[in-house]
Amino acid sequence: MKSKSGKIFSLLASLLFSANAFAASEEKLDHDNSILSVFVQPSISFISFEERKYFQEAIDTIYYGFRAEAVTSAETLNVAKQDFQKVNFCFPITAGIQWQFMEDQFLSAGIGFIYDNESVVLTDRRSGTHSYEYTLQGIPLFLEYRLALPKNFITLSTGGLFSIAVRWYWVLPGTEIYTTWGYLGAETPLLGAGFGVSVGYLFASWKNFKLYGDIGFNSISVKSDKKFSDIVPNGPEEKAKWNLGGIQLQIRGSFGFWNKPEPKDDEDDDDDDDGDKKPKIKFIDDTKKDSVKVDSVNVAAQDSAKIDTSVVRDTSATKDSIGIADSRKTAVQDSTAAQDSSSAAQDSAKIDTSVVQDSVGTALGNAPKNTPAPQDAPKKSADPANVKSKGD
Numbered sequence: 001m002k003s004k005s006g007k008i009f010s011l012l013a014s015l016l017f018s019a020n021a022f023a024a025s026e027e028k029l030d031h032d033n034s035i036l037s038v039f040v041q042p043s044i045s046f047i048s049f050e051e052r053k054y055f056q057e058a059i060d061t062i063y064y065g066f067r068a069e070a071v072t073s074a075e076t077l078n079v080a081k082q083d084f085q086k087v088n089f090c091f092p093i094t095a096g097i098q099w100q101f102m103e104d105q106f107l108s109a110g111i112g113f114i115y116d117n118e119s120v121v122l123t124d125r126r127s128g129t130h131s132y133e134y135t136l137q138g139i140p141l142f143l144e145y146r147l148a149l150p151k152n153f154i155t156l157s158t159g160g161l162f163s164i165a166v167r168w169y170w171v172l173p174g175t176e177i178y179t180t181w182g183y184l185g186a187e188t189p190l191l192g193a194g195f196g197v198s199v200g201y202l203f204a205s206w207k208n209f210k211l212y213g214d215i216g217f218n219s220i221s222v223k224s225d226k227k228f229s230d231i232v233p234n235g236p237e238e239k240a241k242w243n244l245g246g247i248q249l250q251i252r253g254s255f256g257f258w259n260k261p262e263p264k265d266d267e268d269d270d271d272d273d274d275g276d277k278k279p280k281i282k283f284i285d286d287t288k289k290d291s292v293k294v295d296s297v298n299v300a301a302q303d304s305a306k307i308d309t310s311v312v313r314d315t316s317a318t319k320d321s322i323g324i325a326d327s328r329k330t331a332v333q334d335s336t337a338a339q340d341s342s343s344a345a346q347d348s349a350k351i352d353t354s355v356v357q358d359s360v361g362t363a364l365g366n367a368p369k370n371t372p373a374p375q376d377a378p379k380k381s382a383d384p385a386n387v388k389s390k391g392d
Contacts, residue, residue, distance in 0.1 A: 031103060031104060031148075031161070032100065032104070032106075032148065032161060032202070032210065032256075033256070033259045033260040034098070034100060034208065034210075034254070034256025034258070034259050034260075035099070035100050035256070035258045035259060035260060036097065036098070036099055036100075036256070036257060036258040037097070037098045037208075037210075037254045037255055037256040037257065037258075038095070038096070038097050038098070038254065038255055038257065039095065039096055039097075039098055039108070039110070039252050039253060039254035039255070040093070040094070040095050040252075040253055041093065041094040041095070041096075041110070041112075041250050041251065041252040041253070042091065042092075042093050042250070042251055043091065043092045043093065043094065043248050043249065043250035043251075044089075044091060044248065044249045044250075045089075045090050045091070045092050045114070045246055045247070045248045045249075046087055046088070046089060046246045046247045046248075047088040047089075047090060047114075047116060047136065047243070047244055047245070047246045048219070048243045048245055048246040049088045049116075049136060049242055049243065049244070050242075050243075051228065051240075051242050052084060052085075052086075052088060052118070054228055054232045054234075054235045054236070055084055055118070055132075055134050055179070055232055056083060056084050057234065058132075058232050058233045058234060058235075059081060059082075059083065059084065059120055059122065059132060060081075061233065061234065062081075062122055062130070062132070063079070063081040063122055066079045066122065066123075066124045066125060067079045067125075069124070069125055070125040071125070075125035075126070076125070078123060078124070078125050078126065078127045079123060079124060079125055080122070080123040081120065081121075081122045081123070082120035082121055082122070083120065084118050084120055085118055088116050088118065088136065088246075089116070090114060090115060090116035090136075092112050092113065092114045092115075092248070093112065093113055094110050094111065094112035094113075094142075094250075095110060095111065095112075096108050096109050096110025096111065096142075096144075097109055097110070098146075098254060104147065104148035104149075104150070104161075104163075105145075105146070105147055105148075106144075106145070106146040106147075106148075107143070107144070107145060107146075108143070108144040108145075108146065109141075109142070109143055109144075110141075110142055110144065111139065111140070111141050111142075111172075112138075112139070112140045112141075112142070113138075113139060114136065114137065114138035114139075114140065114244055115135070115136070115137055115138075116135065116136040116137075117133060117134075117135045118133060118134055118135070119131060119132065119133035120132055120133070131180070132179075132180045133179065133180055134177060134178070134179040134180070134231070134232070135177065135178050135179070136177055136242075136244065137174065137175065137176050137177070137178070138171060138174075138175045138186075138220065138222075138244040139171065139172040139173070139174040139175055140169045140170065140171055140172075140175075140193070140220055140244070141169070141170045141171070141172055142167045142168060142169045142170070142196070143167065143168050144165055144166070144167045145165065145166055145167075146163050146164070146165040147163060147164050147165075148161045148162070148163040149162050149163065149164065160201065160202050161201055161202040161212075162199070162200075162201045163199070163200055163201065163202075163212075164197075164198075164199050165196075165197070165198050165199075165200070165214065165216070166195070166196070166197050167195060167196035167197070167198075167218065168192050168194075168195055168196075169192060169193050169194045169195065169196065169218065169220050170188070170189075170190075170192050170193055171186055171188050171193045171220065171222055171244075172188060173185075173188060175188070175222055175244070177231060177240075177242070178231070179231045179232060181230075181231055181232055181233060182230045182231035182232075183231065184224050184226050184228070184230060184231045184240055185224055185226070186222040186223065186224050187222065187223055187224060187225070193220050193221055193222055194218065194219040194220040194221050194243075194245055195218065195219060196216060196217065196218030196219070196245070196248075197216050197217060197218075198214040198215060198216025198217075198218075198248070198250070199214065199215065199216060200212050200213050200214030200215065200216075200250075200252075201213060208255055208256040208257070208259060209253065209254070209255055210253070210254050210255075210256075211251060211252070211253050212251070212252040212253075212254070213249075213250075213251055213252075214249070214250045214251075214252065215247075215248070215249050215250075216247075216248055216250075217245070217246070217247055217248065218245040218246070218248060219243060219245040220243060220244040220245040221241065221242075221243050221245070222241065222242060222243075222244065223239060223240065223241035223242075224239060224240045224241070225239060226239070226240055227239060227240055228240045
C-alpha cells in the first residue's frame with residue numbers, strides 16, 4: 001500500500017510540475033470564457049480521522065497477546081507487528097459540471113469518491129502472519145460557488161484568475177467503514193454533512209481545456225446508528241461518528257463545451273498587427289482658448305513637423321540670401337563691365353574724332369584757297385597760316 005501511494009504521489013507531482021512548465025509559455029487569461037463545462041478533479045487529502053487510535057489500540061492488544069503466548073525466547077523473537085499510519089493519506093477523485101451564470105462567478109455540482117485503506121501484518125510465536133485492516137470510504141455530493149477575483153484586487157506571477165470557492169457537502173449511501181471485524185454504515189441526512197473552502201488559480205490553459213490548482217480545507221462529518229465496538233475490539237460503546245474531511249490539495253481539469261464568443265479583432269488590445277495600423281493624428285485649433293488634451297505621440301509628431309518646417313524655411317532663406325548675394329555680385333560685375341565698355345566707347349569716339357579731324361585738316365590743306373570751308377569745321381581752320389602749317 002505504501003509503494004502504491006508513493007507511485008500515485010509521484011505521478012501527481014510530475015503532472016503538477018509539467019503543467020507549471022507548460023503554463024510558463026502560455027499567456028495569462030483575464031476571464032474564463034466557458035459557460036458550461038465538465039471537470040475532473042484528482043486530489044491529495046489528509047483525512048481528519050482521529051478514531052484511528054481505536055484500531056491501533058486493538059493491534060497493540062493482539063500483539064501483546066502473541067507475546068504472552070510465547071514459551072521460549074526464540075518464540076518471543078518471532079512475534080512482530082506493524083503499526084497503522086498516524087496520518088490517513090488518500091487520493092480522492094471528483095467529477096462534475098460547472099456553470100458560469102455571471103462573469104467570473106461559477107456554480108458547480110459534483111460527486112466524489114474517497115477511499116483510504118490501512119492494513120498491518122502481525123506475526124505470532126510460530127511465525128504465522130495475521131493481517132488486519134480498516135477502510136474508510138465516502139461518496140460525497142457537493143454544490144460549489146466559485147468567485148474569480150479581479151486582477152486589480154490580486155495578481156499572481158505564476159498564473160491568473162485567482163479564485164475563492166466554498167462548498168456544501170452531502171453524503172450518499174456507500175459512505176462507510178469496514179474492517180477485519182465488521183462493517184459500519186453512515187447516515188445520509190438531507191441537510192448535509194459539512195462544508196469546504198479553498199483558494200486557487202488557473203495555471204495552464206489550451207483552447208477549451210483549463211487546469212486549476214486549489215488548496216483548502218473541508219469538513220465532512222458523518223455518524224452511524226452502530227458503535228465502534230461493532231467493528232473494532234474494545235471500541236467505544238456510543239454511536240459512531242467520524243470525519244472524512246481535512247487539508248486537501250486538488251487539481252481541476254475542465255473542458256468547456258459551451259463557450260462565450262471570442263472577442264473581435266478590433267476589440268482585442270493584444271493583437272500582433274497593431275503596429276500596422278495608421279496612427280490617429282489630431283489637429284489642434286490654436287484660436288480656441290479651451291484646447292483639449294493631446295496625445296503625447298501627436299504632440300511629438302507636430303513638434304517634429306514644426307522643426308522640419310523651420311529647418312526647411314531656414315534652408316530656403318539661406319538659399320535665397322545666397323541667390324541675392326550672387327545676383328548682387330553679378331549686377332556689380334555687369335555694371336563694371338558696362339562702365340568698361342562705356343570708357344572704351346568714349347576712347348573709341350575720341351580716337352574716331354581725332355582721326356576725322358586729321359582727315360578734314362588734310363583735306364582742307366589740299367583744297368583750293370577760294371573753296372569755302374565747311375560749316376561744321378572750326379573757325380580756326382580758316383586761317384591760311386594754320387592750314388599751311390598742318391599741310392607742312
